[in-house]
Amino acid sequence: MAERINRRIVMAARPEGAPRDGDFRLEETAMPEPGAGELLCRTLYLSLDPYMRGRMSAAKSYAARVELGELMVGGAVSEVLRSRADEFQAGDIVFAYSGWQDYWTAGVQGPRGVQGLRKLDPEIAPISTALGVLGMPGMTAYTGLYNIGQPRAGETLVVAAAAGPVGSLVGQIAKIEGLRVVGVAGSAEKCAYVTGELGFDAGLNHREAGFAEKLAEACPDGIDIYWENVGGAVFEAVLPRLNRFARVPVCGLVAQYNLTEPPPGPNRVPQLMRAVLTDRLLIRGFIVWDFADQEAEFRDTVAGWLRDGRIKYREDVIDGLENAPRAFQGLLEGRNFGKQIIRVAPGPTTQPRV
Amino acid sequence: MAERINRRIVMAARPEGAPRDGDFRLEETAMPEPGAGELLCRTLYLSLDPYMRGRMSAAKSYAARVELGELMVGGAVSEVLRSRADEFQAGDIVFAYSGWQDYWTAGVQGPRGVQGLRKLDPEIAPISTALGVLGMPGMTAYTGLYNIGQPRAGETLVVAAAAGPVGSLVGQIAKIEGLRVVGVAGSAEKCAYVTGELGFDAGLNHREAGFAEKLAEACPDGIDIYWENVGGAVFEAVLPRLNRFARVPVCGLVAQYNLTEPPPGPNRVPQLMRAVLTDRLLIRGFIVWDFADQEAEFRDTVAGWLRDGRIKYREDVIDGLENAPRAFQGLLEGRNFGKQIIRVAPGPTTQPRV
Numbered sequence: 001m002a003e004r005i006n007r008r009i010v011m012a013a014r015p016e017g018a019p020r021d022g023d024f025r026l027e028e029t030a031m032p033e034p035g036a037g038e039l040l041c042r043t044l045y046l047s048l049d050p051y052m053r054g055r056m057s058a059a060k061s062y063a064a065r066v067e068l069g070e071l072m073v074g075g076a077v078s079e080v081l082r083s084r085a086d087e088f089q090a091g092d093i094v095f096a097y098s099g100w101q102d103y104w105t106a107g108v109q110g111p112r113g114v115q116g117l118r119k120l121d122p123e124i125a126p127i128s129t130a131l132g133v134l135g136m137p138g139m140t141a142y143t144g145l146y147n148i149g150q151p152r153a154g155e156t157l158v159v160a161a162a163a164g165p166v167g168s169l170v171g172q173i174a175k176i177e178g179l180r181v182v183g184v185a186g187s188a189e190k191c192a193y194v195t196g197e198l199g200f201d202a203g204l205n206h207r208e209a210g211f212a213e214k215l216a217e218a219c220p221d222g223i224d225i226y227w228e229n230v231g232g233a234v235f236e237a238v239l240p241r242l243n244r245f246a247r248v249p250v251c252g253l254v255a256q257y258n259l260t261e262p263p264p265g266p267n268r269v270p271q272l273m274r275a276v277l278t279d280r281l282l283i284r285g286f287i288v289w290d291f292a293d294q295e296a297e298f299r300d301t302v303a304g305w306l307r308d309g310r311i312k313y314r315e316d317v318i319d320g321l322e323n324a325p326r327a328f329q330g331l332l333e334g335r336n337f338g339k340q341i342i343r344v345a346p347g348p349t350t351q352p353r354v
Numbered sequence: 355m356a357e358r359i360n361r362r363i364v365m366a367a368r369p370e371g372a373p374r375d376g377d378f379r380l381e382e383t384a385m386p387e388p389g390a391g392e393l394l395c396r397t398l399y400l401s402l403d404p405y406m407r408g409r410m411s412a413a414k415s416y417a418a419r420v421e422l423g424e425l426m427v428g429g430a431v432s433e434v435l436r437s438r439a440d441e442f443q444a445g446d447i448v449f450a451y452s453g454w455q456d457y458w459t460a461g462v463q464g465p466r467g468v469q470g471l472r473k474l475d476p477e478i479a480p481i482s483t484a485l486g487v488l489g490m491p492g493m494t495a496y497t498g499l500y501n502i503g504q505p506r507a508g509e510t511l512v513v514a515a516a517a518g519p520v521g522s523l524v525g526q527i528a529k530i531e532g533l534r535v536v537g538v539a540g541s542a543e544k545c546a547y548v549t550g551e552l553g554f555d556a557g558l559n560h561r562e563a564g565f566a567e568k569l570a571e572a573c574p575d576g577i578d579i580y581w582e583n584v585g586g587a588v589f590e591a592v593l594p595r596l597n598r599f600a601r602v603p604v605c606g607l608v609a610q611y612n613l614t615e616p617p618p619g620p621n622r623v624p625q626l627m628r629a630v631l632t633d634r635l636l637i638r639g640f641i642v643w644d645f646a647d648q649e650a651e652f653r654d655t656v657a658g659w660l661r662d663g664r665i666k667y668r669e670d671v672i673d674g675l676e677n678a679p680r681a682f683q684g685l686l687e688g689r690n691f692g693k694q695i696i697r698v699a700p701g702p703t704t705q706p707r708v
């Protein structure tokens with residue numbers, strides 16, 4: 001029975017620069033059996049996120065790294081096939097950091113537990129949103145913007161990777177709060193999306209010539225909040241436009257995750273620090289779990305906005321676990337358009353129970 | 355009568371890199387006469403501070419620049435020689451941003467007023483402390499440390515320019531708060547001072563070979579607060595030692611004020627931003643007036659510590675207004691040892707009244 005085979009994608013080699021196919025390996029093992037107090041689950045949707053690049057590096061990062069031969073980490077939405085725990089039953093839909101694989105077992109708690117396990121309510125929103133607008137990316141946007149960005153009506157916010165799951169929510173919340181919002185993205189199509197669909201005031205393609213000049217034009221009153229998702233050239237263009245007391249939440253640096261050595265000079269650190277001093281900038285890095293105590297507030301608020309149609313989201317769904325390595329490589333190059341999701345198995349309604 | 359001549363030092367040229375003698379010019383004018391509602395004052399002590407270098411540049415800074423031919427700005431302690439304002443009388447000692455000159459007149463308020471004018475109480479502390487530990491440098495240390503540094507007992511603080519008026523108070527307050535304090539300074543003598551006189555746990559000479567290694571040794575638990583006064587090589591050595599959630603109040607960058615172009619590469623900005631993200635660093639620039647509402651609290655608290663002998667300070671006094679340009683050049687190179695002050699005139703007790 002083919003279904004009894006579990007496919008798992010492990011890290012075969014640490015990437016040097018951009019990850020390549022050979023850095024991943026698809027392995028087949030037997031479908032695991034749940035022990036007492038455990039669940040057996042089938043992955044439906046796997047989330048691909050830029051943070052995974054950091055987990056593949058030997059360098060210090062904000063979370064534990066993946067070791068050679070280990071399962072690639074990742075959040076996923078799964079269906080419970082069999083439950084030997086009182087808190088769950090077959091058919092339940094759950095979120096967990098269960099990794100890049102078809103089937104998994106885990107305890108509901110304790111040493112055999114899986115990180116982040118929680119039951120989803122399909123009535124609230126499509127279950128895949130647990131990976132995006134109502135999940136980690138959404139909470140990243142919400143907590144980082146309110147805690148560090150501190151948006152005030154009338155200010156100007158610039159958000160990088162504006163069409164992505166974090167950036168698109170950052171910009172939409174800022175619009176709700178009454179800010180002028182300028183989105184920066186990597187294609188004309190994405191720029192059209194953030195202005196046409198999401199209601200941003202401007203969308204700028206950072207790959208186009210004259211980007212810095214266009215940014216200045218789009219921000220006639222300067223920039224009060226710059227949401228940093230990418231690093232590199234976008235930040236260089238933003239820096240001279242930052243207003244006094246501007247805030248820079250540093251959420252990601254996807255443009256530089258694949259750097260293998262520092263870029264050529266001159267060294268711009270003195271220039272950056274001078275701007276920090278002269279304009280009394282606040283630059284603060286964070287990850288979503290720094291604000292873990294705000295999870296319920298985030299989910300209630302954003303689910304409400306979703307229900308009221310004040311927030312939109314977009315998913316980029318690719319079929320097949322075997323396509324995750326390629327999709328991940330594309331994500332780091334900005335080839336996705338919307339939250340990158342791998343559909344690992346068809347939805348639960350069409351699935352026979354094991 | 356020689357006393358009726360007012361000497362003033364004006365900016366003769368904008369410095370390219372390090373200021374030189376020719377960038378300043380000593381002019382002689384007639385001693386001014388106070389109008390109705392005005393004071394005539396004689397400068398006793400003139401403060402020299404690194405921020406003045408920024409005022410001499412055409413580049414945007416955090417305060418208005420000095421124009422060619424204009425009086426050099428600066429805070430000073432003066433004696434009131436004649437008062438035509440009810441609030442003051444001859445013999446009063448005042449602080450004001452009255453600049454590099456012997457005599458000055460100003461209104462007590464209104465368009466002819468002078469910035470920062472306030473009467474000093476010689477009973478509280480020596481009047482020159484209004485330029486240092488009880489003045490702008492002291493308030494910079496106090497407000498920046500509490501508001502941005504957020505010291506917690508048991509943490510490790512590293513302070514650059516540790517023997518200077520700001521750094522020495524930062525470190526002493528941190529000791530009062532129960533932190534481990536490592537001072538970085540530019541000579542063995544200054545290092546001996548911060549450990550021997552000020553009670554810091556370690557003093558490191560950044561000009562010595564192996565500085566980065568010694569810094570690591572002196573901070574076995576990493577660095578939780580780095581007080582940035584200088585920039586450049588000290589910051590580069592500190593960066594890899596910063597702990598998760600470390601705070602970096604950016605108060606000054608004296609090592610780079612004289613830079614005329616960005617230093618050679620590689621470009622370290624991506625490395626810096628990566629550390630910001632990975633370790634969730636907070637980097638925040640400020641100037642003392644961002645916390646202007648805390649002035650009374652600062653002065654009460656630090657005056658109390660002074661009275662109780664919990665805080666020490668050191669002044670580097672040079673005689674003669676004509677020596678201010680040279681002293682200022684030395685200050686930017688770290689040749690001073692303690693708060694740099696120019697004694698413009700002997701103290702009031704030996705002065706005949708005009």
